[in-house]
Amino acid sequence: MRRLLLPFFLTAFAAHAQVPTPAAPQATPVLLLGGTLHTGTGQVIENAAVAFDKGRLVYAGPRAGFSQTAGYTVRDVSGQHVYPGLILPNTTLGISEVESIRATVDDQEVGALNPNVRSVIAYNTDSDVIPTVRLNGVLLAQSTPRGGLLSGQSSVVQLDAWNWQDALVKADDGLHLTWPQQVVRLNPAEDAAALTRRQEARTTQLRELEGLLSEAGAYRQQPAGRKENLRLSSMGGLFDGSKTLYIHADYGKELIESVRFARRLGVQKVALVGARDAWMVLDFLKQNDVAVVLSRVHALPRRDGDDYDQPYKLPAQLQAAGVRYCLDYQGSQETSGARNLAFIAGTAVTYGLTKEQALTAITLSSARILGIDKDYGSLESGKSATLVVSKGDLLDMRTNAVTAAYIDGRSIALESKQTYLDRKFRCKYGIE
Known part of the structure; x- marks a missing residue:
């Protein structure tokens, strides 16, 4: 009997531990009634109604304003909160597992200048990490390459699909440039010759980068029918505004230098990623209408003389200055830690943002910077029905408890290896 049952239990364990099957398209209209609606635009509506059909929102507003229930599958979410699905920019989720x-x-390519590399074709929809991220409300992500000087092109994906083609929301939304760090003497023992060599290496990198961007700009002017150059053609969107140049930089001087460099070469849309010294150049960012994808809110100050809470309060400083920004999760264990995006926003609430401003920073603001706000980022009629329902405040790790999630109206399975193991060992130890 033991020999007969063992294969059965092993098979059952393996089946339960697999990544959940992607949800089927929405078959019937759904109506969520009685919850507190957070639209992502700053508006909060008590006792709300959220109706969606064929993956699009039909209504999102006060319950009294929507009386039609015939034909809808009605779900009572009284006492719960309804939020837009969270959007995670600048992540290796799906292209880096352990x-x-x-x-x-699989998040980087060999070489320093790889503008034609597309991260999305490496995106793994069977990642075991993705279901754990959805459990905290993250439903869309910007799959972003790493490494080298010009890392390649990112794409925006939704986190419930059979393959990368089905997951794709916006292909090749931008190119990612890691700005060469300014040369400073960090080690007092470093001699002048070594410092000069580092400066010369940086100058060479900038010269090569300028040459490539200049070539790409000239390539666009060539007549139709020319032999295609993949490296140069992949950069064409930078000069007509269809793609964003995401510049990864932190120091204040680097932020100003990189933006001026890109604008001088004709790049239309620039966003700064990381930007930990953005508080030093707020006027410059505002005047030049540069968006910021802010990283490492959970971090120590960069310098001994900085305020102890400088990383925590930087979102509020950007908000007060009128700079366009959103939040990402970047740090140690970048992929597995992506689930903490909501709590990054929660920290920003403690240090100056309102809850709705913090929510916007991980929903609508992210969608605007990534160029997907026509369909995602807020709960408004006509937009995609991509949303989550939580028992408590989504931004507070003590009350975040997602009970339902929908991507384009499809009801997503809130299961992962971790939820399976939780049930398994609760059963073993008799924990209710």
């Missing part, structure tokens, strides 16, 4: 195991990491 960061300490090289064979599971």
Whole structure:
């Protein structure tokens, strides 16, 4: 009997531990009644109604304003909160699995200048990490390459699909440039010759980058029918505004230098990623209408003389200055830690933002910077029905408890290996 039952239990364990099957398209209209609606635009509506059909929102507003229930599958969410699906920019989610195991990491290409590299074709919809991220409300992500000087092109994906083609929301939304760090003497023992060599290496990098961007700008002017150059053609969107140049930089001087560099070469849309010294150049960012994808809110100050809470209060400083910004999650264990995006926003609430401003920073603001706000980022009639329902405040780790999630109207399975193991060992130890 033991020999007969063992294969059965092993098979059952394996089946339960698999990534959940992607949801089927929405079959019937759904109406969520009685919850507190957070639209993502700053508006909060008590006792709301949210109706959606064929993946699009039909209504999102006060319950009294929507009386039609015939034909709808009605779900009572009284006492709960309804939010737009969270959007995670600048992430290796889906292209990096176990960061300490090289064979599971596919987030960078060999070489320094790879503008034609597309991260989305490496995106793994069967990642075991993705379901754990959805459990905290993250439903869309910007799959972003790493490494080199010009890393390649990112794409925006939704986190419930059979393959990368089905997951794709916006292909090749921008190119990612890691700005060469300014040369400063960090080690007092470093001699002048070594410092000069580092400065010359940086100058060479900038010269090569300028040459490539200049070539790409000239390439666009060539007549139709020319032999295609993949490296140059992939950069064409930078000069007509269809693609964004995401510049990864932190120091204040680097932020100003990189933006001026890009604008001088004709790049139309620039966004700064990281930007930990953005508080030093707020006027410059505002005057030049530069968006910021802010990283490392959960971090120590960069300098001994900085305020102890400088990273925590930077979102509020950007908000007060009128700078366009959104929040990402970047730090140690970048992929597995992506689930904490909502709590990054929660920290920003403690240090100056309102709850709705913080929510906007991980929903609508992200959608605007990524160029997908026509369909995602807020709960408004006509937009995609991509939303989550939580028992408590989504931005507070003590009350975040997602009970339902929808991507384009499809009801997403809130299961992962971790939820399976939780049930397994609760059963083992008799925990209710």
